[in-house]
Amino acid sequence: MPKIIQKLNNLKNPESILQIDTIKGFKYIDKAGEIVNHYHVNNSIPRFRMGLDGLIIDNPREKIDVLKVTSNLIWTKFSEVDSLDMVIDLFVKEIEQILPVLNVQNIRRIGWRNYFVHEFKDQEAQDKYFSSLSKIKDGKLAFVRSEIQWGEDVKANLRIQKVIKNDKEKTPGVLFDLDMFQVGEIRSEEISKKLKYFRSYLADQGDFLNVVNNTFDS
Numbered sequence: 001m002p003k004i005i006q007k008l009n010n011l012k013n014p015e016s017i018l019q020i021d022t023i024k025g026f027k028y029i030d031k032a033g034e035i036v037n038h039y040h041v042n043n044s045i046p047r048f049r050m051g052l053d054g055l056i057i058d059n060p061r062e063k064i065d066v067l068k069v070t071s072n073l074i075w076t077k078f079s080e081v082d083s084l085d086m087v088i089d090l091f092v093k094e095i096e097q098i099l100p101v102l103n104v105q106n107i108r109r110i111g112w113r114n115y116f117v118h119e120f121k122d123q124e125a126q127d128k129y130f131s132s133l134s135k136i137k138d139g140k141l142a143f144v145r146s147e148i149q150w151g152e153d154v155k156a157n158l159r160i161q162k163v164i165k166n167d168k169e170k171t172p173g174v175l176f177d178l179d180m181f182q183v184g185e186i187r188s189e190e191i192s193k194k195l196k197y198f199r200s201y202l203a204d205q206g207d208f209l210n211v212v213n214n215t216f217d218s
Contacts, residue, residue, distance in 0.1 A: 004216045008203045011116040011176070011212075013081040018091045019073055020191065021109040026071045027102045028055070034101050035069055063090055074098060084202060088195045099188050110191060111181035112198050117163060118212075119173040126172035130162060133215060148211070150201050156180040160215065176212060
């Protein structure tokens, strides 16, 4: 079967979310203000909301939409994804700044969720794609969910669903929602290496693209 998607940047990547689940991160309650201090720009206070349930900072850095820190996680959202490497670099810079404040050396889980979109030329092409996913005669699925295991310790949940772009043409497409994660005690200095390992599944070795291409009817 010919490859429909030749490389990862043939897919649009409108959103990327990274999260680590921390171990013994309850110093957040004492240190939240110290974290906020890191995000002042020219003595300008960042937009934030703070409570016992967590700290949320809007646009803490360029390219980062939201940063959330609680006693058990650090979460970031990106919607201007220039590259997967950019997302990794920006996230690692933030956690290298925050983890010492929380006095956290280990994490229990690392997760990376990406949304990838392939657009169709018209509604007929979209309908044909989703009809080909169904084993039921004349059936047409609205979404598909699958579990993936890669290597010895990385798992992922993949959801495939219909999307319509919010533009004048209402361009039809398919969304590949891939949530990758690894569970187990991980040293903080290993996070960058782990994320690059995740990235290799997405791009370098083409494993994810093979999954994507196999969903297209030959």
